[in-house]
Amino acid sequence: MVFSRRYSGERFCSRCFLENIVEKVRYTISKYHLLKPFDKIAVAVSGGKDSLSLLKILAKIERDYPRASLVAITIDEGIPEYRDEAVKNAEEYVKKLGIPHHILSFKKLYGFTLTEVVEEGIVESLSLRPCTICGVLRRKALTIAAKEVGATVIATAHTLDDIVQTYILNIFRGDTRFTPIGIRREAEGVIPRVAPFRLIPEYEVVLYAYYSEIPFQTYVCPYTETSMRDPIRAFLIEYEERFPGSLFSALNSFERVFEKNFQESNMCVKCGDPTSRVICRACELEEMILEEMSH
Secondary structure: OOEEEOOOOEEEOHHHHHHHHHHHHHHHHHHHOOOOOOOEEEEEOOOOHHHHHHHHHHHHHHOOOOOOEEEEEEEEOOOOOHHHHHHHHHHHHHHHHOOOEEEEEHHHHHOOOHHHHHHOOHHHHOOOOHHHHHHHHHHHHHHHHHHHOOOOEEEOOOOHHHHHHHHHHHHHOOOOOOOOOOOOOOEOOEOOEEOOOOOOOHHHHHHHHHHOOOOOOOOOOOOHHHOOHHHHHHHHHHHHHHOOOHHHHHHHHHHHHHHHHOOOOEEOOOOOOEEOOOOOHHHHHHHHHHHHHHO
């Protein structure tokens, strides 16, 4: 026995644990109708352990669906050492699995890297955090890359922890939109996003990566400490450790509320992506940054 799942009482050897995680992903896909047999799935592969684990598992599942296909997409934000290592890990692992790989950089798409935005003082002048800019613009870049490869759905490696963190973070930001995260929603001209790891805690994905011999990054993002998410992440990790199963309870509670109060999004007048605004946050940030850089 190498792993004891405290919230369920299950115990696993390494082989059974690996098989169980794959089955949990299958169950999640089926429960939420995340994927279709004919999908071209764009897997968001950052090069970190979570995204490489997702790619490996979806590649295994996809073999049972010959009409479906996978393509890996990597967004390079332009963070020296940290992202350089991640992109290299992604390239090597994707090649090992024999999956097509599409890389799109901030520099090519927007004309600037995240590091340039930080070092030129633009983040400070806009009173924003690097992670805010990175997250918003990376999301837009991923959509653009998925359209370039003709994907019908985008799969991200957001875990149970990530999703609960985001719901709480949205509340702290005063975001009153009730939008489920990682559940497939179809809309004309929009590529839906799904999270096959949405029922798997982060530490189980870490263990899966370890026993699968998936490479772990040695560099840490230099902007992590400025993130609004970090304190919430630390709190939830400690709370789940003391009270196993709390993350599942939180997810269920949030999504019962969302079922009653779900609000449809508008479409951005510039890029056509879903948004609660006239112009989406990504397009707005891109304009603001380019304006600051031109001064």
